[in-house]
Amino acid sequence: MxxxxxxxxxxxxxxxxxxxxxxxxxxxxxxxxxxxxxxxxxxxxxxxxxxxxxxxxxxxxxxxxxxxxxxxxxxxxxxxxxxxxxxxxxxxxxxxxxxxxxxxxxxxxxxxxxxxxxxxxxxxxxxxxxxxEDSASRMESLHFPGREPLTRREREVLERFAAGASNKEAGRELGISPRTIEDHRANIMKKLGAKNAADLIRIVLTASRAS
Incomplete structure (x- = not known):
């Protein structure tokens, strides 16, 4: 050492x-x-x-x-x-x-x-x-019944995406490369059953109204 x-x-x-x-x-x-x-x-x-x-x-x-x-x-x-x-x-x-x-x-x-x-x-x-920042992210309070739970980092990526950030912007905010942001987004969409980006936002908005 x-x-x-x-x-x-x-x-x-x-x-x-x-x-x-x-x-x-x-x-x-x-x-x-x-x-x-x-x-x-x-x-x-x-x-x-x-x-x-x-x-x-x-x-x-x-x-x-x-x-x-x-x-x-x-x-x-x-x-x-x-x-x-x-x-x-x-x-x-x-x-x-x-x-x-x-x-x-x-x-x-x-x-x-x-x-x-x-x-x-x-x-x-x-x-x-x-x-x-406040450690209690808005995404932490959202629940997606019947879906595989998101990890903390996936929730952070989803929060940036839902706010309209690009992969590059989200990566800069989280200290992650855009390529890895893309991997997280793909995993989030798979877990939440989203067909595309618009569908993912719809799922998030539905969860927001229910919480």
């Missing part, structure tokens, strides 16, 4: 590849973050249970507990900091599964330093804004 001087906030990097840890450490440290690196999930969990970083970058394939195992043990959907999954080009299906298990989004290898910093900055900013 290696550490950098304290600055803008603390970021945990979990990857069994020393080169990846070093690259992310250099890039994020240069952006003003303190970076703590771990080679496996067990080491991360031992620390993440006692202190909360500003963000976690977690590789899918790590020794022992997998990235998905770590997400489940951290209860990632309710974890108080954004968690990005690090994935290779062949791991997209697994990355999507990770998002369903509470990861905010995924970062695809090979990395672009400026993109990593921008994504992390955006995600941390989005989490800070959400903490400052």
């Amino acid at each position: 290696t550490e950098k001087p304290l600055s803008r906030g603390e970021i945990f990097v979990v990857d069994d590849d020393p080169a990846v840890r070093e690259t992310l450490s250099v890039v994020l440290s240069a952006a003003g973050y303190r970076v703590v690196c771990f080679a496996d999930g067990a080491a991360l969990l031992a620390v993440a249970r006692t202190r909360t970083p500003s963000c976690i970058l977690l590789d899918v394939h790590i020794p022992g507990k997998s990235g998905l195992d770590v997400l489940k043990e951290l209860h990632a959907e309710d974890y108080p900091a954004p968690i990005f999954i690090i994935s290779g080009r062949g791991d997209i299906a697994m990355a999507v599964s990770a998002i369903k298990n509470g990861a905010l989004d995924f970062l695809e290898k090979p990395f672009r330093g400026n993109e990593i910093v921008a994504r992390v900055d955006e995600a941390i900013g989005a989490y800070a804004r959400r903490k400052a």
Whole structure:
């Protein structure tokens, strides 16, 4: 486990590849973050249970507990900091599964330093804004009888969509890439049985009147 001087906030990097840890450490440290690196999930969990970083970058394939195992043990959907999954080009299906298990989004290898910093900055900013807002979202009070329950993040995406936000605007507000917003929207429509965007809005409006 290696550490950098304290600055803008603390970021945990979990990857069994020393080169990846070093690259992310250099890039994020240069952006003003303190970076703590771990080679496996067990080491991360031992620390993440006692202190909360500003963000976690977690590789899918790590020794022992997998990235998905770590997400489940951290209860990632309710974890108080954004968690990005690090994935290779062949791991997209697994990355999507990770998002369903509470990861905010995924970062695809090979990395672009400026993109990593921008994504992390955006995600941390989005989490800070959400903490400052009333935690009781309007969507939290809506019920969709007979439908599969939406996750907290799906409700956040649905709230932005119902307010007329585009994928890009919703992604910016939530610190998520537009592509991942599209995945969430597709999952929301499937769960609520919406045939198209207009049908989804109709379902939301019906639920609003009933609540």
